[in-house]
Amino acid sequence: MSLVVESDEALLERARRETDAKLRRDHFNELFSRHQRRVALWCLRFTGDRETAADLAQEIFLKVYESADSFRGRARFSTWLYSVTRNHCLNHAQRRKRQMESLEEGNEDRATREWPDFLEGLEHKRRLELVRRLMTEKLTALERKVMKLRFLDELALDTITRLLDLENKSGAKAYIVSAKRKLQRELQRIEASHASGVFGSSKGHTS
Amino acid sequence: MTDQEKILKAAMQSPECPAIDDLLSALDGSLEETAAGEIRKHVDSCLACQSEAEVFEDFLTAVANSDQRQDVDWVVARLKQRSAEFEARETRSRGSRWSGWSSSATGGWRMPAAIAAMALLAVVMLQWPGPDPELPSPSGALRSGTVQLLEPRGDQPETPRIWRWQPVEGAHAYLVRFLEVDGRELMLVDSAEPQMGTPPSIAELLSAGRRVLWQVVAQDAGGATINNSSVEAVWVRPGGQ
Numbered sequence: 001m002s003l004v005v006e007s008d009e010a011l012l013e014r015a016r017r018e019t020d021a022k023l024r025r026d027h028f029n030e031l032f033s034r035h036q037r038r039v040a041l042w043c044l045r046f047t048g049d050r051e052t053a054a055d056l057a058q059e060i061f062l063k064v065y066e067s068a069d070s071f072r073g074r075a076r077f078s079t080w081l082y083s084v085t086r087n088h089c090l091n092h093a094q095r096r097k098r099q100m101e102s103l104e105e106g107n108e109d110r111a112t113r114e115w116p117d118f119l120e121g122l123e124h125k126r127r128l129e130l131v132r133r134l135m136t137e138k139l140t141a142l143e144r145k146v147m148k149l150r151f152l153d154e155l156a157l158d159t160i161t162r163l164l165d166l167e168n169k170s171g172a173k174a175y176i177v178s179a180k181r182k183l184q185r186e187l188q189r190i191e192a193s194h195a196s197g198v199f200g201s202s203k204g205h206t207s
Numbered sequence: 208m209t210d211q212e213k214i215l216k217a218a219m220q221s222p223e224c225p226a227i228d229d230l231l232s233a234l235d236g237s238l239e240e241t242a243a244g245e246i247r248k249h250v251d252s253c254l255a256c257q258s259e260a261e262v263f264e265d266f267l268t269a270v271a272n273s274d275q276r277q278d279v280d281w282v283v284a285r286l287k288q289r290s291a292e293f294e295a296r297e298t299r300s301r302g303s304r305w306s307g308w309s310s311s312a313t314g315g316w317r318m319p320a321a322i323a324a325m326a327l328l329a330v331v332m333l334q335w336p337g338p339d340p341e342l343p344s345p346s347g348a349l350r351s352g353t354v355q356l357l358e359p360r361g362d363q364p365e366t367p368r369i370w371r372w373q374p375v376e377g378a379h380a381y382l383v384r385f386l387e388v389d390g391r392e393l394m395l396v397d398s399a400e401p402q403m404g405t406p407p408s409i410a411e412l413l414s415a416g417r418r419v420l421w422q423v424v425a426q427d428a429g430g431a432t433i434n435n436s437s438v439e440a441v442w443v444r445p446g447g448q
Contacts, residue, residue, distance in 0.1 A: 037437065040282040041271050050278050054285040061286075075232040082266045083231055115211055131218035135254055141261065144219075148258035151216040164265070165272075180211075 008034065008077035016068055028068075032061055035078065039085055045162045046089045060088050093155050115184060116191040130190075131183065138182045146175040219255040227259070234260055267388050268418050270361055270440040354381075354423045354436035362444045366413045371402040375425035378433055385409050386420040386438065393419065418442040 006014070008031060015027035039060055043053035063084050071080055119127055135144060142164070149160045150172065161171030168174055225233070225246050232238040233246035250256040271279045355373035370383065383403060385394040394406060405413075412419055420440050425433040 034438070036283055036286070037271070037279055038266065038269075040279045040286075041269060041275060042266055044275060044278050044282060045269075050281050050285070053278075054282045054289070057282055058286055058289060073237075075228065075237045076235045078267060079231045079235045079237070079263075082263055083228060085266070086227075086262075115214075119214075127214065128218045131214055132254065135215075135218060141257075144254050145258040145261055147215060148219055148255050149262070151212055152219055152255055163262075165269075183215075 009073055012068060012071060012077055013073075028065065031077070032064075035081055036061075039081070042085055042163075043089065045165065046093070046159055048158060048162050056089060056092060060085050063088065090153055090155075093153075093159055097154060097156060116187050118191045118194060119187060130187075134183050134186050135179075138186055139179050143175050143179040143182075146172050147179055150176055219253075219258075221249070221253045221255070223249055224253060224256055225249065230256055230259060231263060234263060268440070270418075272361065354425050354434055356421070356423060356436050356439050359441045360439045362442055363413075364444060366405065366410050366443055367441065368405055369402055370405065370421065372423045372436060374401040375433055377427055378425040379428040380426050382424040382426060384422045384424065386422070388418050388420060388440070413441065413443050416443065416445065 011027055011031050015024055015031065018024040018027060036057075039057050040053065043056040043060070044050065047053045047056060060081075064081060067084075071077070075083075119130075122130065135147070139147070145164065146160055146166075149155045149163065150157070155163070157172045157176070160166075161173075164172070166172060166175070224230075229238065229242070230246060230250070233243040233250075236243070238246070250260060354375055357371040357373060359367035359370065372381070375381075378401075379399075381398045381401065383396045383398055384392060385396070385406070386392055393412070394408065396403060396406060409419055418440050419442070420438050422436050422438045424435040427433050
């Protein structure tokens with residue numbers, strides 16, 4: 001019995017080239033068995049319920065099976081699987097979001113929605129640079145991750161909470177509120193500094 | 208989305224962000240070095256790509272905690288159960304073709320491509336090693352026929368000294384596979400007993416904060432596989448040794 005364990009990529013390549021249907025299935029068996037729990041866990045975290053997670057996982061493996069020939073080996077198989085899983089789950093979330101649009105809007109702390117006026121006065125590029133710098137300097141890695149999932153990937157708060165395994169009571173919402181408050185506080189501080197001339201000609205005024 | 212949120216979104220993203228596939232290829236080390244270096248440089252200054260990288264890392268390394276393990280077992284079992292249904296449907300469909308009930312000229316017996324593909328997948332999934340299609344019991348206990356890993360599993364306060372699994376009837380030897388989180392094999396160890404000490408190179412990896420996967424294959428006297436375990440991840444909690 002051979003004990004040599006093939007890489008995922010070699011196994012997939014063998015499955016694709018195999019002409020015997022039974023052997024081809026065996027190769028896919030082995031490949032999928034290496035990753036099924038990983039995908040199941042991801043889908044569970046994404047959806048929060050077992051039925052939907054099972055649906056998604058099934059669709060993902062089907063997609064991988066159907067598009068196995070399009071795998072070009074530019075990345076590892078696990079990376080490609082992640083890409084398929086991620087895109088499939090994001091599409092699912094966005095479909096769901098459209099269905100449930102606006103249900104959770106307004107729940108995020110309204111007090112953190114308004115930013116100082118001076119931000120509006122800045123040129124767009126400068127404004128982005130400033131916010132980007134503050135996000136890097138003032139937010140934790142976890143806060144940035146939550147913000148990315150929320151505002152770039154447009155995931156629902158409960159999805160982010162499960163995906164990142166957040167165990168605090170209010171989950172992702174707490175991180176969003178905290179991050180926005182930190183940014184707002186810093187922006188207000190900067191605005192106050194501008195107003196009192198700290199950055200301008202009044203430097204060295206105290207003597 | 209409010210104006211504030213639009214600013215946040217724009218601030219996270221950069222016009223130079225690489226395509227997701229290129230980003231992931233750079234992260235997993237399979238992209239050509241010059242291009243990968245450019246992307247890594249970009250990631251250093253891009254909040255969105257840094258977060259994407261972290262989420263990708265989560266996917267590769269996350270392991271079900273004790274609360275989630277039962278649900279993961281359930282989902283896997285559910286997949287197999289559904290697959291069995293597809294398989295049965297496919298078998299019936301094949302039977303009807305063979306009996307010549309429908310004419311291939313009319314195509315009346317043909318299943319839609321998607322269903323056929325699902326059926327193929329069903330066959331694949333049916334043959335996956337692991338638990339039978341029944342849903343897990345509420346206790347989450349593993350069914351007989353699999354090798355049950357006892358320790359270590361998940362996060363550990365310190366580098367584990369012993370690796371134990373449930374003995375398997377008829378097993379002459381056990382092969383213990385240690386794997387990288389992406390499935391690449393690190394080491395294969397033989398053991399006559401249902402336990403073994405920690406290999407020094409594995410201890411070193413764990414001490415360095417790396418995650419290691421392990422799996423046990425039970426073999427009979429002829430070297431044939433009797434059964435294997437699931438793959439479990441082990442790592443040492445930060446601050447442990």
